[in-house]
Amino acid sequence: MSKYSIIGTNTPRVDSPAKATGRALYADDIKLPGMLHGQILRSPLAHARILNIDISKAAALPGVKAVITGEDTPKVKFGNWRLFPDTQDEYPLAVDKVRFIGDEVAAVVAIDNDLACEALDLIKVEYEELPANFSVDESMAPGAPVIHDYRPDNISLNRKIEYGDLVKGFAEADFIAENTFEVHAVSHAYMEPCACVAQSDDDGRVTLWTSTQVPYIVQCLLASTLGLRENDVRVIKPVVGGGFGGKMELRAWEFCAAFLARRTGKPVKFRLSRTDELAYGRRRHGMKLYSKVGFKKDGTITAKDFRADLDGGAYNSMGPTATFLCGNFGAMLYRYPNYRYNGYHIYTNKPPAGAMRGFGAPQALFASETQMNMAAEALGLDPIEIRIKNAMVPGDQIPDVATVSSCGFIECLQEVAKMSGWKAKRAACAESRDGKGMGVGCYSFISGGVFNWLYTQYTFSAAEIRAFEDGTVHLLTPATDIGQGSDTTLKQILAEELGLRMEDIRLTVADTSVTPQSDLGTWGSRVTLMGGNAVRDAAAKIKKALAGVVSLKFDLNVIHDIGFKDGKIFPVTRPDRCLTFGQAVHMHQKFKRGEPLVARGYYVPRGKGLVTPAFSFGAQVAEVQVDRETGIVKVEKMYTAHDCGTVINPMSVDGQLEGSIEMGLGYALCERFVMDKGRTLNTTFLDYKVPTALDMPPGESVCIETFESEGPFGAKEAGEGLVSPTAPAIAEAISQATGYRFKDLPITPEKVLEGIGGLRKV
Amino acid sequence: MKHLIHLKVNGDDYELAVAPHRTLNEVLREDLALTGTKFGCGTGDCGACTVIMNGRNVSSCLTLAVEANGQDIMTIEGLAPSGQELHPIQEAFVTYGAIQCGFCTPGMIMSAKVLLDKNPNPDEPDIRAGLSGNLCRCTGYNKIVEAIEKAAHQMNQD
Numbered sequence A: 001m002s003k004y005s006i007i008g009t010n011t012p013r014v015d016s017p018a019k020a021t022g023r024a025l026y027a028d029d030i031k032l033p034g035m036l037h038g039q040i041l042r043s044p045l046a047h048a049r050i051l052n053i054d055i056s057k058a059a060a061l062p063g064v065k066a067v068i069t070g071e072d073t074p075k076v077k078f079g080n081w082r083l084f085p086d087t088q089d090e091y092p093l094a095v096d097k098v099r100f101i102g103d104e105v106a107a108v109v110a111i112d113n114d115l116a117c118e119a120l121d122l123i124k125v126e127y128e129e130l131p132a133n134f135s136v137d138e139s140m141a142p143g144a145p146v147i148h149d150y151r152p153d154n155i156s157l158n159r160k161i162e163y164g165d166l167v168k169g170f171a172e173a174d175f176i177a178e179n180t181f182e183v184h185a186v187s188h189a190y191m192e193p194c195a196c197v198a199q200s201d202d203d204g205r206v207t208l209w210t211s212t213q214v215p216y217i218v219q220c221l222l223a224s225t226l227g228l229r230e231n232d233v234r235v236i237k238p239v240v241g242g243g244f245g246g247k248m249e250l251r252a253w254e255f256c257a258a259f260l261a262r263r264t265g266k267p268v269k270f271r272l273s274r275t276d277e278l279a280y281g282r283r284r285h286g287m288k289l290y291s292k293v294g295f296k297k298d299g300t301i302t303a304k305d306f307r308a309d310l311d312g313g314a315y316n317s318m319g320p321t322a323t324f325l326c327g328n329f330g331a332m333l334y335r336y337p338n339y340r341y342n343g344y345h346i347y348t349n350k351p352p353a354g355a356m357r358g359f360g361a362p363q364a365l366f367a368s369e370t371q372m373n374m375a376a377e378a379l380g381l382d383p384i385e386i387r388i389k390n391a392m393v394p395g396d397q398i399p400d401v402a403t404v405s406s407c408g409f410i411e412c413l414q415e416v417a418k419m420s421g422w423k424a425k426r427a428a429c430a431e432s433r434d435g436k437g438m439g440v441g442c443y444s445f446i447s448g449g450v451f452n453w454l455y456t457q458y459t460f461s462a463a464e465i466r467a468f469e470d471g472t473v474h475l476l477t478p479a480t481d482i483g484q485g486s487d488t489t490l491k492q493i494l495a496e497e498l499g500l501r502m503e504d505i506r507l508t509v510a511d512t513s514v515t516p517q518s519d520l521g522t523w524g525s526r527v528t529l530m531g532g533n534a535v536r537d538a539a540a541k542i543k544k545a546l547a548g549v550v551s552l553k554f555d556l557n558v559i560h561d562i563g564f565k566d567g568k569i570f571p572v573t574r575p576d577r578c579l580t581f582g583q584a585v586h587m588h589q590k591f592k593r594g595e596p597l598v599a600r601g602y603y604v605p606r607g608k609g610l611v612t613p614a615f616s617f618g619a620q621v622a623e624v625q626v627d628r629e630t631g632i633v634k635v636e637k638m639y640t641a642h643d644c645g646t647v648i649n650p651m652s653v654d655g656q657l658e659g660s661i662e663m664g665l666g667y668a669l670c671e672r673f674v675m676d677k678g679r680t681l682n683t684t685f686l687d688y689k690v691p692t693a694l695d696m697p698p699g700e701s702v703c704i705e706t707f708e709s710e711g712p713f714g715a716k717e718a719g720e721g722l723v724s725p726t727a728p729a730i731a732e733a734i735s736q737a738t739g740y741r742f743k744d745l746p747i748t749p750e751k752v753l754e755g756i757g758g759l760r761k762v
Numbered sequence B: 001m002k003h004l005i006h007l008k009v010n011g012d013d014y015e016l017a018v019a020p021h022r023t024l025n026e027v028l029r030e031d032l033a034l035t036g037t038k039f040g041c042g043t044g045d046c047g048a049c050t051v052i053m054n055g056r057n058v059s060s061c062l063t064l065a066v067e068a069n070g071q072d073i074m075t076i077e078g079l080a081p082s083g084q085e086l087h088p089i090q091e092a093f094v095t096y097g098a099i100q101c102g103f104c105t106p107g108m109i110m111s112a113k114v115l116l117d118k119n120p121n122p123d124e125p126d127i128r129a130g131l132s133g134n135l136c137r138c139t140g141y142n143k144i145v146e147a148i149e150k151a152a153h154q155m156n157q158d
């Protein structure tokens, strides 16, 4: 029997009844008295100087309450990398220049949305069109048009990781694989388009309800761009309809809503259309990856030289982090004794790429996993065997960058081979000529980042617990549930700690004026570990106080361990001497002359290198059927074995896995942007194809439980890394089925046919 | 010019004056404050706005309010009218982990309701086909399919 009551059980999401009945309130569901509606005018040109903006006709339209351009704003640039102000390269509304089709130029508010749209048409902008770069190659060419003056070479940033001796490493190799890979941009395609409502109050504060993953980051950057102090800004997260990395910055409409709410004295709402989202929204970085890896005959890796050119689009967004992480993930999974990474983040006149689930890992791992499969083929080794030979184990390091603590990677590989019937089935696929294939791909991911680019002066996460004599507690957490289920996970952690039931805990979340400072938000799979640790820290303080009460009440020797279970508090060896949780709180409060029992907890990762406190690992096998006539690939089954430490909520972990497979499948086979000179042509879900219920394969999965000492109850990342192995596993399966090796994504039916027909040059 | 229309929504009668270009989605969400019906695309591609009109699932974003004049409409708010207990489909979505961010959920549940009304014993391909107009980016669909199977089973027993 499990030693836990709630950890490890299939606990239904605490917010799911509200979501199932339509009661859950998302940003666009908020309507305040007198609320105005906003619209944003965007640039129709990819690169241009703004010569003049005439807002007079728009402003004169009856019902229009304000029209603003960059000139009306404080002209403060923003970006998540506050630590390096140089990288903050974006104005909320364009000043002097526009750099991509969709760059925000002006904003309007009116008494209704139709009027706001009408007013947009009345704004006249005079542009001087400039030559533009639509690809990394164009931006890097000598004499290319300069997108940002501070970077005349269009390289916004170069990140390096290097250790060991490459020359020596390659000299020791019997076989060297050297390849170029190309991966494309895709959309987060969260179902809820971004929306926000701002209201300015008589206390001099502006409140913003917004669909965000990072309320605190929005608070900080909104304050600086508005010329306010942080405490003048309150950000409240309503229910959020998915984010996947796409809602982790300050955005122009949030700024405009707050600015215009202050200017007009009325609440202001902005909501994006799906076209706004697909045509102009953030996206995953397209990359070109150059990778050279040396192997000994037996498959042992001797060295790796890796370079990534990231198509950053017009602004930095979260690109600097993706650039670094790409190099980190290029060094993960296997022991690369000698390694060099060079990542270049390059400006182009396209919609900016930002953070997206996996954050540099899907790209890096498509390259390294495909190359492992190619090496196995070249050396006549089994793809899983060659991985086991090189697999990371606990204690392995990327020198000066990261150390692997818990790690069940080898077990994952062994398990996925077993559950998928790898050896026999793979051999059968190799024999058959009927389009069947089987492939493997692996991943590792972070459990939150230890890097502090926002340069926060607070801890990384926080929690407050208020205990009541009726036997309940109130948890206040700045952690941000955007659908991944962290409200439930954090409640589970607290319930387990205090020996309470889920229904004994009331929750207030992500309101920067109410929940304790601070939390960096939901990204990099940080919430379970970092938010969970803050909850545990606060719980430990509550427990200490209440254990003292029980000791006093029963005159216990100080050596007694005090247990918390089933709403009772008791010495573990004498459980009959117990108080209920409520009684203990009551006595504590009496003893403190009425002062309520409240505790705060915090977490900051320390001594954990440059990347993360803990890495997850996993291996996945895909079975596909390729129709050689049409080129259509059907994914028939996915097998996954993954190590996410202690599983807190199996149903939730499983849901993350299945959602990741969906996203990985789209990345591998069908999702892509069709671009024409910086213009996105497919701007509806009719043309931008995300997988439907008909496309999803069945799956089997196993959690390899390790115990991560830095995580709450031994838990670590579970929701993000899994998006990475799917594309390389499918690509390998297709290559087995067709005999053609794909080194670029997505693998569309056209490409499959070209591959089979020997018509591809890539 | 505004048109006077009459809608029956979740059993309640409404008289409304609406401009001809306004969609049923806008009228439900803005005029009747029934915000459980979502807006995810406006082009009929995502299914987040699905409501039931005279027993058929329709995209409320593509349906003009004037077209809905005189029709009988059910939204997610009307499924478990007491507001207390859940409809078996809702119950199954909660129990079997079919809900993550929840933005697709009301539309999914309305599509599931129409599916089960027409076919109380659907097999898995029937369910997948019935949901093919509803996108979900979080769950990978499999838990939604499972929840509908379980709900069908439950409803057949009740």
Ligand code: FES
Pocket: B038, B039, B040, B041, B042, B043, B044, B045, B046, B047, B048, B049, B050, B059, B060, B061, B062
């Ligand atoms: S909002 Fe109607 S189908 Fe997407």
Ligand code: FES
Pocket: A191, A241, A242, A483, B098, B099, B100, B101, B102, B103, B104, B105, B135, B136, B137, B138, B139
């Ligand atoms: S639960 Fe998020 S879109 Fe379906």
